[in-house]
Amino acid sequence: xxxxxxxxxxxxxxxxxxxxxxxxxxxxxxxxxxxxxxxxxxxxxxxxxxxxxxxxxxxxxxxx
Numbered sequence: 001x002x003x004x005x006x007x008x009x010x011x012x013x014x015x016x017x018x019x020x021x022x023x024x025x026x027x028x029x030x031x032x033x034x035x036x037x038x039x040x041x042x043x044x045x046x047x048x049x050x051x052x053x054x055x056x057x058x059x060x061x062x063x064x
Contacts, residue, residue: 008063015056022049 026049029042 012059019052019056022052
């Protein structure tokens with residue numbers, strides 16, 4: 001089986017899009033904590049945002 005080369009630019013674009021989306025969702029959760037459903041998902045949203053932020057930073061540092 002031949003493995004495809006890792007396209008770092010495509011990975012960077014995907015991580016950047018995921019990071020930007022997570023920022024919007026995190027702010028939305030912060031703006032509406034009084035809504036129970038939003039309050040319930042806020043810890044998961046924060047965790048996802050933190051992990052995407054870390055992955056994005058690692059890739060940026062790798063690419064220089």
